[in-house]
Amino acid sequence: MITAKMTTELEQLLANKNIVMQPSVPTLVEKAVKRGEAQLTSDGAIVATTGKYTGRSPKDKFIVEEAGTKEDISWGKVNRPISEDVFDKLYKKVTDYLAEKEEVFVFKGFAGADKKAQLSIQVVNEYAWHNLFVHQLFIRPTEEELQAHEAQFTIVSAPSFKADPTVDGTNSEAFVLVSFEKRIVLIGGTEYAGEMKKSIFSIMNYLLPKNGIFSMHCSANVGEDGDAALFFGLSGTGKTTLSADARRKLIGDDEHGWSDDGVFNIEGGCYAKCIDLTEEKEPEIYNAIRFGSVLENVVIDEDTHEPDYFSGELTENTRAAYPIHYIDNIVTPSVAGHPKTIVFLTADAFGVLPPISKLTKDQAMYHFLSGFTSKLAGTERGVTEPEATFSSCFGEPFLPLHPTAYAEMLGKKIDDHDSQVFLVNTGWTGGGYGVGERMSLKYTRAMVNAAIEGKLNDVETEQDPIFGLHMPKAIEDVPSDLLNPRNVWADKAEYDKQAKYLANLFHENFKRFGEESKQFEENGGPLV
Incomplete structure (x- = not known):
C-alpha cells in the first residue's frame, strides 16, 4: 500500500474546527444552495457556473520536478515542470487561506473498482458543490471502509484563491500542481470541477503502469456471457453513444484499468457532456440528472429552473456529474474479464x-x-x-x-x-x-x-x-x-x-x- 506521510500543513488544516468531514449528499446540496454556490433545478439536481474557466486549463497544469520521479516523466508541452520551492510556498499559502474559511469540506473515497489496484484518496474543498462533485464521481466508501481509510493521495482545491504569477511562479492566476512525492494535487484559481477528476486520472496513469496495469481513457461494457469490450475515442467520435447498449451492461464511461484479472472502472460516477441533450437521444444520461447530480454551466429558466440543454450561452462544454448507479444498466461492481x-x-x-x-x-x-x-x-x-x-x-x-x-x-x-x-x-x-x-x-x-x-x-x-x-x-x-x-x-x-x-x-x-x-x-x- 502506498501511503503518503501527511504534511504538516495538511495535518494542521484537517485538525481545524472548520472542517466538515464526509458530509452527506443532502447536506452538500443544502449548503451549496444556501451559500449561493449553486441553484436547484426543476429535476432536483444542482447547477453551478464556473466563471471564465469552463474547461481544463492545460497551460496551468504542472508536475513538481522531484528526485524520485523526474526521470520517469515525459516532460514537454503536456507535462511541464515546476520547482519544489514554488509548490511548497504556494501550498502553504493555500492551506493558510483555507484555514480562515468558515467551512471546508472533505471527501474520503477511492479510485479503482479493483481492490487490488485501488487508490485511497481524499479531497479537501473550499466549495460544497465541488465536494458533492467528487462524492458522485469517485468511489464512495462503506462505513467500514471509511473507518479504515488512509489517504494515499490528497487534492486540495481552493478555487477562490488566485495566484500572482510574478510572485508565485505560476503561468496565470489558475494552477493545477501535482507532487508525486508529497502525494498532493494543489488546485486554485479555477472553478472547473473537471480538473479534480482528471488530476486523479493522471495520477492513476502514472501509478497503474508502475504496477503492471494498463491504464486507459475509454468506455467499457460487458455482455451476458462476460465478453467485455473497450471503446477508445476523442470528443465527438461517439464513445458514450456506442458504449451505451441495452443488451450490454456498462462498466464505465471514461477511465479504466486492465490488470491480470481483467478490466475495472477507475471511477464511481459519470461526467457526461449534456449540450443538446434529449431524453429520446440519450435516455440514460437524461434520466440520471436528478437529486444529487451536479450540472456545470447549464443555463436554467429563471422562473421554472428547467435546464436548457440546447443553450451554449456559457459554453458548449456543459456537463452533468452523477454516480454510476443512477444508470440502470450497469455491472456491479464495475469490473469484468479480459476484453x-x-x-x-x-x-x-x-x-x-x-x-x-x-x-x-x-x-x-x-x-x-x-x-x-x-x-x-x-x-x-x-x-x-x-x-x-x-x-x-x-x-x-x-x-x-x-x-x-x-x-x-x-x-x-x-x-x-x-x-x-x-x-x-x-x-x-x-x-x-x-x-x-x-x-x-x-x-x-x-x-x-x-x-x-x-x-x-x-x-x-x-x-x-x-x-x-x-x-x-x-x-x-x-x-x-x-x-x-x-x-x-x-x-x-x-x-x-x-x-x-x-x-x-x-x-x-x-x-x-x-x-x-x-x-x-x-x-x-x-x-x-
Missing part, C-alpha cells in the same frame, strides 16, 4: 477512412499512438476546413509517462488475450465535410455489434492501398459499397488526393515520437 474486442473511434471529416477496418497488432499500436480525429469547419473560429487532431492514446493530456509506454502495454494485452482491434470511422462518407454525409448511426451500430459478437474475426477483407487497413467485404445489414470508402466517392481522383493528404498528416504527426518509435510506423502506419 475480446477493442474499438478505436475516429470522426474522419476528410471522409477517406473506412467505416470499419480490422487492425493487426502493429496497426493497433500505431493508431493508438496516433489517436486521430478531426475538428470540423465552422465549429471553431478560424477553422475553415477539416483539421486533423492527434492525441496519443486517445488521452494525451493525462499521460505522465511517454505514450509508447502505454502502447507497448496495449500490444502485450492484445498478445496475451487475443483481443481483436477495430478502427471505426463515425465521420464522413462519400466525400469530406460539406460534400459527403455523416456515417449513419444505424450502420455504425451494426458494424460495431458484428465486431463485438465475433462475426468479423474471420471474414474476407481487402486491404486499403493507402492506409493499409483491412476492410471487411461484407457485414450483415450494411451496404457492401459503403465498406470501401473510395466506392462511394463520385470523384475517385479527389478521394485519392484527400486520402494521401491525410496519410501524410499521420506521417508528419508521428515524427514527434522520434527514432525509437519508427518501428511502430514502419509496421503499422499508412503504406504511402
Whole structure:
C-alpha cells in the first residue's frame, strides 16, 4: 500500500474546527444552495457556473520536478515542470487561506473498482458543490471502509484563491500542481470541477503502469456471457453513444484499468457532456440528472429552473456529474474479464477512412499512438476546413509517462488475450465535410455489434492501398459499397488526393515520437 506521510500543513488544516468531514449528499446540496454556490433545478439536481474557466486549463497544469520521479516523466508541452520551492510556498499559502474559511469540506473515497489496484484518496474543498462533485464521481466508501481509510493521495482545491504569477511562479492566476512525492494535487484559481477528476486520472496513469496495469481513457461494457469490450475515442467520435447498449451492461464511461484479472472502472460516477441533450437521444444520461447530480454551466429558466440543454450561452462544454448507479444498466461492481474486442473511434471529416477496418497488432499500436480525429469547419473560429487532431492514446493530456509506454502495454494485452482491434470511422462518407454525409448511426451500430459478437474475426477483407487497413467485404445489414470508402466517392481522383493528404498528416504527426518509435510506423502506419 502506498501511503503518503501527511504534511504538516495538511495535518494542521484537517485538525481545524472548520472542517466538515464526509458530509452527506443532502447536506452538500443544502449548503451549496444556501451559500449561493449553486441553484436547484426543476429535476432536483444542482447547477453551478464556473466563471471564465469552463474547461481544463492545460497551460496551468504542472508536475513538481522531484528526485524520485523526474526521470520517469515525459516532460514537454503536456507535462511541464515546476520547482519544489514554488509548490511548497504556494501550498502553504493555500492551506493558510483555507484555514480562515468558515467551512471546508472533505471527501474520503477511492479510485479503482479493483481492490487490488485501488487508490485511497481524499479531497479537501473550499466549495460544497465541488465536494458533492467528487462524492458522485469517485468511489464512495462503506462505513467500514471509511473507518479504515488512509489517504494515499490528497487534492486540495481552493478555487477562490488566485495566484500572482510574478510572485508565485505560476503561468496565470489558475494552477493545477501535482507532487508525486508529497502525494498532493494543489488546485486554485479555477472553478472547473473537471480538473479534480482528471488530476486523479493522471495520477492513476502514472501509478497503474508502475504496477503492471494498463491504464486507459475509454468506455467499457460487458455482455451476458462476460465478453467485455473497450471503446477508445476523442470528443465527438461517439464513445458514450456506442458504449451505451441495452443488451450490454456498462462498466464505465471514461477511465479504466486492465490488470491480470481483467478490466475495472477507475471511477464511481459519470461526467457526461449534456449540450443538446434529449431524453429520446440519450435516455440514460437524461434520466440520471436528478437529486444529487451536479450540472456545470447549464443555463436554467429563471422562473421554472428547467435546464436548457440546447443553450451554449456559457459554453458548449456543459456537463452533468452523477454516480454510476443512477444508470440502470450497469455491472456491479464495475469490473469484468479480459476484453475480446477493442474499438478505436475516429470522426474522419476528410471522409477517406473506412467505416470499419480490422487492425493487426502493429496497426493497433500505431493508431493508438496516433489517436486521430478531426475538428470540423465552422465549429471553431478560424477553422475553415477539416483539421486533423492527434492525441496519443486517445488521452494525451493525462499521460505522465511517454505514450509508447502505454502502447507497448496495449500490444502485450492484445498478445496475451487475443483481443481483436477495430478502427471505426463515425465521420464522413462519400466525400469530406460539406460534400459527403455523416456515417449513419444505424450502420455504425451494426458494424460495431458484428465486431463485438465475433462475426468479423474471420471474414474476407481487402486491404486499403493507402492506409493499409483491412476492410471487411461484407457485414450483415450494411451496404457492401459503403465498406470501401473510395466506392462511394463520385470523384475517385479527389478521394485519392484527400486520402494521401491525410496519410501524410499521420506521417508528419508521428515524427514527434522520434527514432525509437519508427518501428511502430514502419509496421503499422499508412503504406504511402
